[in-house]
Amino acid sequence: MKIVREEYSRLRGRGEEGDQDSLHKLLTSGGQSEDLSETLAPLRTNVIEAVNELLLELDGIQDNISVQALEHIHSNEVIMTLGRSAAVEAFLREAARKRSFQVIVAEGAPYCQGHDLATSLAAAGIETTVITDAAIFAVMSRVNKVIIGTKTILANGGLRAVIGAHTLALAARHHSTPLIVCAAMYKLCPQFPNEENTVHKFVSPQEVLPFTEGEILCKVSAYCPVFDYVPPELITLFISNIGGNAPSYIYRLMSELYNPDDHQL
Amino acid sequence: MSDRDGPSSETSCGSGATSASPAPDGECKKFMQQKSGQELTKEEKQQLRKAKKQQKKHRKEDKTADVGNSFATEVPKKQQKDATANAASGDMPIGNEKSLTGKAKNELRAERKAKQDERAKQSKKLDQGQQAVSTKTKPVPSEPQQVVKRLPDYVQADDPAVCKKMAKKLERQQIPQRQDYGNKVGLFLHLHQYSRKMPLTQQLTTLSTVHPAIVRLGLQYSQGIITGSNARCIALLHAFKQVIRDYSTPPNEELSRDLVNKLKPYISFLNQCRSLSASMGNAIKFIKKEISNIAGSSREDEAKAILFECIDKYVKEKIHLAAEAISKSAFEKINEGDVILVYACSSLVTSILCDAHKRKKFKVVVVDSRPKLEGRETLRRLVKNGIHCTYVLIGAVSYILPEVSKVFLGAHALLANGYVMSRVGTSQIALVAKAYNIPVLVCCETHKFCERVQTDSFVSNELDDPDDLLVTRRGRTPLQDWQANSKLHLLNLVYDVTPPDFVDLVITDLGMIPCTSVPVVLRVKNVEY
Numbered sequence: 129m130k131i132v133r134e135e136y137s138r139l140r141g142r143g144e145e146g147d148q149d150s151l152h153k154l155l156t157s158g159g160q161s162e163d164l165s166e167t168l169a170p171l172r173t174n175v176i177e178a179v180n181e182l183l184l185e186l187d188g189i190q191d192n193i194s195v196q197a198l199e200h201i202h203s204n205e206v207i208m209t210l211g212r213s214a215a216v217e218a219f220l221r222e223a224a225r226k227r228s229f230q231v232i233v234a235e236g237a238p239y240c241q242g243h244d245l246a247t248s249l250a251a252a253g254i255e256t257t258v259i260t261d262a263a264i265f266a267v268m269s270r271v272n273k274v275i276i277g278t279k280t281i282l283a284n285g286g287l288r289a290v291i292g293a294h295t296l297a298l299a300a301r302h303h304s305t306p307l308i309v310c311a312a313m314y315k316l317c318p319q320f321p322n323e324e325n326t327v328h329k330f331v332s333p334q335e336v337l338p339f340t341e342g343e344i345l346c347k348v349s350a351y352c353p354v355f356d357y358v359p360p361e362l363i364t365l366f367i368s369n370i371g372g373n374a375p376s377y378i379y380r381l382m383s384e385l386y387n388p389d390d391h392q393l
Numbered sequence: 394m395s396d397r398d399g400p401s402s403e404t405s406c407g408s409g410a411t412s413a414s415p416a417p418d419g420e421c422k423k424f425m426q427q428k429s430g431q432e433l434t435k436e437e438k439q440q441l442r443k444a445k446k447q448q449k450k451h452r453k454e455d456k457t458a459d460v461g462n463s464f465a466t467e468v469p470k471k472q473q474k475d476a477t478a479n480a481a482s483g484d485m486p487i488g489n490e491k492s493l494t495g496k497a498k499n500e501l502r503a504e505r506k507a508k509q510d511e512r513a514k515q516s517k518k519l520d521q522g523q524q525a526v527s528t529k530t531k532p533v534p535s536e537p538q539q540v541v542k543r544l545p546d547y548v549q550a551d552d553p554a555v556c557k558k559m560a561k562k563l564e565r566q567q568i569p570q571r572q573d574y575g576n577k578v579g580l581f582l583h584l585h586q587y588s589r590k591m592p593l594t595q596q597l598t599t600l601s602t603v604h605p606a607i608v609r610l611g612l613q614y615s616q617g618i619i620t621g622s623n624a625r626c627i628a629l630l631h632a633f634k635q636v637i638r639d640y641s642t643p644p645n646e647e648l649s650r651d652l653v654n655k656l657k658p659y660i661s662f663l664n665q666c667r668s669l670s671a672s673m674g675n676a677i678k679f680i681k682k683e684i685s686n687i688a689g690s691s692r693e694d695e696a697k698a699i700l701f702e703c704i705d706k707y708v709k710e711k712i713h714l715a716a717e718a719i720s721k722s723a724f725e726k727i728n729e730g731d732v733i734l735v736y737a738c739s740s741l742v743t744s745i746l747c748d749a750h751k752r753k754k755f756k757v758v759v760v761d762s763r764p765k766l767e768g769r770e771t772l773r774r775l776v777k778n779g780i781h782c783t784y785v786l787i788g789a790v791s792y793i794l795p796e797v798s799k800v801f802l803g804a805h806a807l808l809a810n811g812y813v814m815s816r817v818g819t820s821q822i823a824l825v826a827k828a829y830n831i832p833v834l835v836c837c838e839t840h841k842f843c844e845r846v847q848t849d850s851f852v853s854n855e856l857d858d859p860d861d862l863l864v865t866r867r868g869r870t871p872l873q874d875w876q877a878n879s880k881l882h883l884l885n886l887v888y889d890v891t892p893p894d895f896v897d898l899v900i901t902d903l904g905m906i907p908c909t910s911v912p913v914v915l916r917v918k919n920v921e922y
Binding site for chain 1: 579580763776783784788789791793818820821824825849851866871875878880881882883884885886
């Protein structure tokens, strides 16, 4: 949406609003609604061009993240991860080309996507161990870093990640292990977590309690949440295509992606 | 027979005459050289063994005298790990819990043996070192806490000498040894990892002397048919009752000594099937003590009746009545309208909740984890009692915790430094509950208290069958060929330890105590005996 607005304002002849670099402008610039009702012929082609550029950028994002891998993984390190994230997989494979380290993968019941990640990492020659979710705290004392991917990054720097991520983050905090999140900037979202429907999405509890347990199924409420909220205090670093960032900086990066008027999606 | 792994390479008592082999072997070699050409008779073999044991005891005493008690207490040990050849009939008592008469008898016997050995030694060429040893022949049992316990064999799977010794011992007891399965994770090379598809009972020959009740029990343990600390303990005692019932004293032996010797191979067998739990260990200790306390003058059927009564009393007092007492205490802690979280399957916690539900209304959240999925058993029992339940997997615990008011956890054992050893995942639940400021209560009977100490889940644990982690979703099993890739390991832990700062209260049959008071209870129990 920001692309559309930018193109519009460029065509209208006005210079770009400036990225609202100063905090002051950010806070006081509330009510500048533009009049978007003028139809401009070249708007469509310009927007399509800009979107194509964005698509090209998205293709290269995976590489942008993985090239930073060697800066963060030292040799003979033990890294823990949860579930399956394409960004983390590429990150680890890139690092494995030059360094040797071990990976512990927590499977992430009930989908157990960790199993797929483990087979692919082992095929790439990395020492991998698969553990159950229940053993996360038990083995955390031997882990040097925790690297996870996420579905969304929220406006306060928190995460909406795969289920079990909050427990993993708490265990890492207890052992003072750094928690690193590998995620591209397009995952940023302007919503804050205090709205009721932000974080949780549920799927059929059949994953958790299958229909074969029929006789108790009707008397029991089973839940199968898909996502977990991780507060920003538990996160050490975000690694994205523009480099590493602390969670406290996320709100500034938001402005590059979203115009303030669009914060209420 | 040079496979003894002595506690140290102390060769201070090396005899000058022989080659580099340590003293006891030098001794025995001389002895054997005397009888070269003839086959050693059974008595001579026994004597040989006794002589060796005596030497070993001397060396141990040297070591403790040098190093001091403080070192000894740091060695992690399982008190009931008596599956060693050293604990032959009436040997030096482990710890101070044996009765005084037992100690006096053993002291006398040890002294007599020592004098015999001294005479045998002095008849050959002596070294100065051996003279030093012979002056220390009297054992020193009167020092408190002389706990130079040997490290249990099941946490030494990476030491080839220990493995060989174990194999020899099992051969002597005519029990097959279980082979490790699959490539083990680097951090756990010191533990055994067995496969459920290769139970030990398949390797038993028809000539084996293991009682059928024990064979059945071993199979039930290794296949996971009987699980849970209390269930295993009760099943064990039941099987021992069968053994005692079918036992008949051979002509020249005393019941008190011979029966204990008969039980040793059975215990090794059960240990090979599945590692003994803390509750089982305490029960075995109790039985051995009872058996050895039987007066030599009583008739066989009297003795058996006494033993049956003792076993029944133990089960009744320590397990059933304790559960009732804990139930009553826990009832005070449950409020009307509470939401209580439980994890996996604990017979004690389930019975507490079922009892309490008769008088108060509350809801329960059952948290479960792969691969055992024991929570479903808890769910069935609670639903049968009409309790409203919610069921989630352990990943979702941080979602459900804000609605929970208390957490009740069961324990497999309580260690002497206040750590709680329980099913893997318990520490995670306690951690997240602490983060949300929700009280965590652990329910544990006193017969599960254990004198071991442990600070992490690596040094002593149980590795279950790694194939359990495999799962088939939508027709594919990603980890199907995990053995083909040497870089891929599967880890299936059974236990983990929870630090005491996560636990707010421990409810036992002696009352409600904080986690740190466990050694006090242990001391009280020891004084009783």
